Amino acid sequence: MLKEFKEFALRGNVVDLAVAVVIGSAFSAITTSLVNDIIMPLIGIITGGHDFSGLQFTVGNAVVKYGVFIQTVINFVLIAAVLFTVVKFMNRLKRKHQPQPEEVVQKLTMEQELLTEIRDLLKKERVKDQSWG
Template sequence: MWNEFKAFAMRGNIVDLAIGVVIGGAFGKIVTSLVNDIIMPLVGLLLGGLDFSGLSFTFGDAVVKYGSFIQTIVNFLIISFSIFIVIRTLNGLRRKKEAEEEAAEEAVDAQEELLKEIRDLLKQQAKSPE
C-alpha cells in the first residue's frame, strides 16, 4: 500500500500541482503586500485618508468588519487581473513562436519547391540533345 501511494504521489501531475500551489501561495503573498502596502494607502489617500481594513459596524454584540471584506475583494480583483495579464502574455508569446515556426516551414517548403524545379530542369536538359 505504501508503494502504491508513493507511486501515486510521485506522478507528474501531483508534483506539478504541488509546485503550482506553492508558487500560487507565494504569488498571493506578493499581491497581498502590493494591495495592502501600496495600492490601498493610495486609494485611502484619494478617498480622504479612508482605510478600508478598519471599517466596521456593530450589530448587537457582533462586530461586522465589512472593510476587511472590501479589502479581500480588492485583493481578489488584483490577483485575477495579474493572472489574466500573465496568461495573456504567455499566450501571445506562444502564438508568436507558432507563427515563426510556421514561417520557417513555409520557407523550407519554398526551398523544396525550388529544388524540385531545378531537378526537373536538369532532367529535361539531360534528356534533350543539344
C-alpha cells in the same frame, strides 16, 4: 502497499501538481504584496487616506465589520486584475515564440480550375441580371 504508494507519489502528475501548488502559493504572496503594499497605498492617496477596514456598526451586542468585507472585495478585484494582466502578458509572449504554421498552398487540378472559373462566371451573370432587375 509501500511500492504502490511510491509509484503513485512519483507519477508525473502528482509531482507536477505539487510544484504548481508551491509556485502558486509563492505567486499568491507576490500578488498580495503588490496589492497591499503598492496599489492600496496609491488608492489610499486617491481616496484621501481612507481605510475601509475600520468601517463598522453595532447591532445590539454584535459588531458588523462591513469595512473589512469591502476591503477584502477590493483586494480580490485588484488581485484578479493583476493575475489577468500577468496571464494575458504570458500568453502574448507564448504566442510570439510559437512557430506560425505555414499556409498550405494547394494546387488545383485542371478540373477544379475549370469549375472555379464556371462558378465565377455564373456569379457575374447573376449579379448582372439582378442589377437589370
